[in-house]
Amino acid sequence: EDQVTQSPEALRLQEGESSSLNCSYTVSGLRGLFWYRQDPGKGPEFLFTLYSAGEEKEKERLKATLTKKESFLHITAPKPEDSATYLCAVQGSSGGYQKVTFGIGTKLQVIP
């Protein structure tokens, strides 16, 4: 069974204080690892899809990286508007296209 574990559960940063969120996963044949941002009371917003170890993607202050066992979401010089819950999900080769397993998320708070 595919599993996703995100850490920490919550993270509080000062504005400008860079950090990383972790997503550890177990999957039989990775077909995609996804990062989302979710604001309170709203649906998740897609950020990145990573396919293979060594791959990196960037968007503004966010950079996602992937190894064979985990993914990191690096946040550089965060701003208060980066405060949200960040979700990680994986799609493995067992099961069909619909088999995407989500983590519980990391709740990030950036303080001015």
Next chain:
Amino acid sequence: DGGITQSPKYLFRKEGQNVTLSCEQNLNHDAMYWYRQDPGQGLRLIYYSQIVNDFQKGDIAEGYSVSREKKESFPLTVTSAQKNPTAFYLCASSLGQSSGNTIYFGEGSWLTVV
């Protein structure tokens, strides 16, 4: 703009009532999904559909029903058989690819039992 529209945003259900959540997408995606989100738990799949007039149960389908009469629409009915329906419901869509199946979400609907 392309996207997924869910309605209503807030819904209240009395005991014994069925309620229907609406979901429409204009992304021309083949696959559509309904997820449930509860505090402290990851998203759980209720139902999914790849083509019109065909849909499959997800991990927690009991007490729910769906229909897919149009490619763009995938309404979810929460029946009285669902014993704990209070939750945040998310409709989603994707191309339905076997690899890199990026799923896009609507804004969500809050259902509360009163």
